[in-house]
Amino acid sequence: xxxxxxxxxxxxxxxxxxxxxxxxxxxxxxxxxxxxxxxxxxxxxxxxxxxxxxxxxxxxxxxxxxxxxxxxxxxxxxxxxxxxxxxxxxxxxxxxxxxxxxxxxxxxxxxxxxxxxxxxxxxxxxxxxxxxxxxxxxxx
Amino acid sequence: xxxxxxxxxxxxxxxxxxxxxxxxxxxxxxxxxxxxxxxxxxxxxxxxxxxxxxxxxxxxxxxxxxxxxxxxxxxxxxxxxxxxxxxxxxxxxxxxxxxxxxxxxxxxxxxxxxxxx
Ligand SMILES: Nc1ncnc2c1ncn2[C@@H]1O[C@H](COP(=O)(O)OP(=O)(O)OP(=O)(O)O)[C@@H](O)[C@H]1O
Ligand SMILES: [Mg+2]
Numbered sequence: 001x002x003x004x005x006x007x008x009x010x011x012x013x014x015x016x017x018x019x020x021x022x023x024x025x026x027x028x029x030x031x032x033x034x035x036x037x038x039x040x041x042x043x044x045x046x047x048x049x050x051x052x053x054x055x056x057x058x059x060x061x062x063x064x065x066x067x068x069x070x071x072x073x074x075x076x077x078x079x080x081x082x083x084x085x086x087x088x089x090x091x092x093x094x095x096x097x098x099x100x101x102x103x104x105x106x107x108x109x110x111x112x113x114x115x116x117x118x119x120x121x122x123x124x125x126x127x128x129x130x131x132x133x134x135x136x137x138x139x140x
Numbered sequence: 141x142x143x144x145x146x147x148x149x150x151x152x153x154x155x156x157x158x159x160x161x162x163x164x165x166x167x168x169x170x171x172x173x174x175x176x177x178x179x180x181x182x183x184x185x186x187x188x189x190x191x192x193x194x195x196x197x198x199x200x201x202x203x204x205x206x207x208x209x210x211x212x213x214x215x216x217x218x219x220x221x222x223x224x225x226x227x228x229x230x231x232x233x234x235x236x237x238x239x240x241x242x243x244x245x246x247x248x249x250x251x252x253x254x255x256x257x
Pocket of ligand 2: 049052053107110111112
């Protein structure tokens with residue numbers, strides 16, 4: 001059995017300027033592995049939405065891409081406030097983002113549903129006051 | 141439509157990607173909300189926006205877009221242009237406002253494209 005290929009990224013919460021950078025790096029890595037552009041795009045969009053969420057809502061965290069023979073796993077983990085009502089957060093249009101985030105182009109409440117739309121599986125583990133881990137899978 | 145036609149129609153400044161202007165693009169979208177671009181846009185190659193920050197180019201890169209048009213006379217900073225250049229994108233800047241800019245392109249055959257299924 002070969003060990004799955006892993007890419008690890010730290011997502012910094014303190015400055016919005018770098019938000020999305022990990023997803024840019026991950027996209028490059030997947031391109032180098034020669035994946036189909038549509039697969040790469042789905043992984044990129046799902047990871048990017050989750051990365052932006054970690055910056056906006058959770059003060060940063062970590063992002064891991066794990067490449068298995070027939071799927072790509074994206075694990076986004078933060079030590080933020082957690083999500084009190086996951087089914088509500090999954091609804092299109094639900095957002096707790098402040099106005100200053102909206103002026104940066106985000107905060108429409110579309111990210112989580114969009115992550116679900118672009119992945120084959122998505123699991124949210126969240127504990128109030130401890131953090132959130134989102135695990136997504138895109139079949140290759 | 142060739143991207144050089146967009147330059148002409150919007151009387152735009154070319155900030156990077158001059159060498160790519162003869163490439164064809166087939167659809168576009170206009171938005172200041174990157175949330176909506178990520179959620180609603182499918183195969184559009186051109187993004188018109190009045191928002192200026194690094195997330196605009198990163199969002200466009202995630203979606204494999206080819207060209208960004210900054211409207212309302214917004215000029216992006218060097219790091220934004222640098223990112224676009226590194227990622228093989230064309231960046232244009234136009235004095236036009238969003239609505240007339242989109243209208244001119246649409247009227248000349250650059251359509252909106254399909255929504256997500
Ligand atoms: N990592 C997280 N930690 C804590 N809360 C989160 C996290 N991710 C999402 N949320 C909560 O879920 C809500 C919905 O998230 P979603 O990504 O769908 O929308 P948004 O980030 O507010 O706006 P958009 O994604 O459209 O820019 C957020 O407003 C926030 O309250
Ligand atoms: Mg979000």
